[in-house]
Amino acid sequence: MRALTIELGGRGYPIRIGAGLLARPGSWIETQGRPLRLVTDGHVAQRHLPALLKALPLDPAHVLELPAGEAQKTLATVETAIDWLVRTRAPRDVLLVALGGGVVGDIAGFTAAIYQRGVDFVQVPTTLLAQVDSSVGGKTGVNHPRGKNLIGAFHQPRAVIADLDTLSTLPARELRAGLAEVIKYALLGDAAFLRWLEQHVDALLALESGPLAEAVEKCCAMKARIVALDERETESSGAGPRALLNLGHTFAHAIESHAGYGEWLHGEAVAVGLCMAADLSVRMGWISGEDGARAVALVRRAGLPVQPPRTLTPDEFLDRMGLDKKVRGGRMRLVLLRSLGHAFVTGDFDPGQLRATLAAHCTAAAVTP
Secondary structure, X not given: OXXXXXXXXXXXXXXXXXXOOOOOHHHHHHHOOOOEEEEEEHHHHXXXXXXXXXXXXXXXXXXXXXXXXXXXXXXXXXXXXXXHHHHOOOOOXXXXXXXXXXXXXXXXXXXXXXXHHOOEEEEEEOOHXXXXXXXXXXXXXXXXXXXXXXXXXXXXXOOEEEXXXXXXXXXXXXXXXXXXXXXXXXXXXXXXXXXXXXXXXXXXXXXXXXXXXXXXXXXXXXXXXXXXXXXXXXXXXXXXXXXXXXXXXXXXXHHHHHXXXXXXXXXXXXXXXHHHHHHHHHHOOOOOHHHHHHHHHHHHHOOOOOOOEOOOOHHHHHHHHOOOOOOEXXXXXXXXXXXXXXXXXXXXXXXXXXXXXXXXXXXXXXXXX
16 A cells, blocks of 8 residues: 655645555545445446455445546535435434545535534545546536636545546546656656656556556646645635646536537546647747647547547637636636646636637537537
8 A cells, every 4th residue: 555645734644546545444444433325426436346345334324425437526416415324313423435536426425524624634635637637636616617626625634545446447548648747747747757658558448457556646746745735725816836736627627518528528628638738839939849749649549539629610619618726816827837747727828829729729629529
């Protein structure tokens, strides 16, 4: 088992990474002596709940199985979860366990943030995307029809338990979507990791255990450092260190809200967003055309889309991007590249070049994945 720590003073917590952790009692130190409730979805419960219950006995009434999918990430689902907590008389010292991908983690985390003004929870991510990104850092929330994650709260978990064995049950499309976030980390802050990814992307797609553990640990370590510096994106400019984690995401969230949540997986939209951010960085003269092509080539090798939906126009793209949380004083800020492995947040891009990027990608737009 590999172990990291998010350093947040008295609110710090461990990240445990390894194979077979669900059934290993030593993974569950935080649960000892606590009243427990578990949130999952039907697909994950069928695949992974039996293994977890060997180490963590639970009353069946204390397990909430939600329908699977991004379309469930709504206030209505959170209300369902709160009704269940009330019905099962979950006390103030309850520990809520989130077993699943990013959707389950966001719903359970947001529910924990607001139930009785905040209760403890543990993230148990079962997808690559959740293990390398969404389970770490305390962002929780749900979608609004006009924008991704517009309703939420910062609420740090008590622990993150990433069992690599759960990745063996992922559909290939879900695995590829997770690789988009892995590529994001390399592009935003680690040129050496980018070179490593170019050498190991095929091994990751083949679920080789060594490279998988290395990639998950590397991404978690990078996020841990950034979150420790800027836990809540509090800088008024919207340009603090944590904002770098949104490389490609302003484009991606526009794609998701346009297509309908769940039609495109989050990682698929991020993959396109990374390509568009690289394209705009080339147009601004900040990276070379060769480096831009290198970023796109890695996205392609991971089996991910590089163009947005055919039905998304440049005008609608801009409209939806205007709802991004990095907009300050009506001014859009984007995470772009100074070099491969060095991202920065800026509002000092040429709007004409942004429109050129949108026009080029929408003209050549691909079908929905």
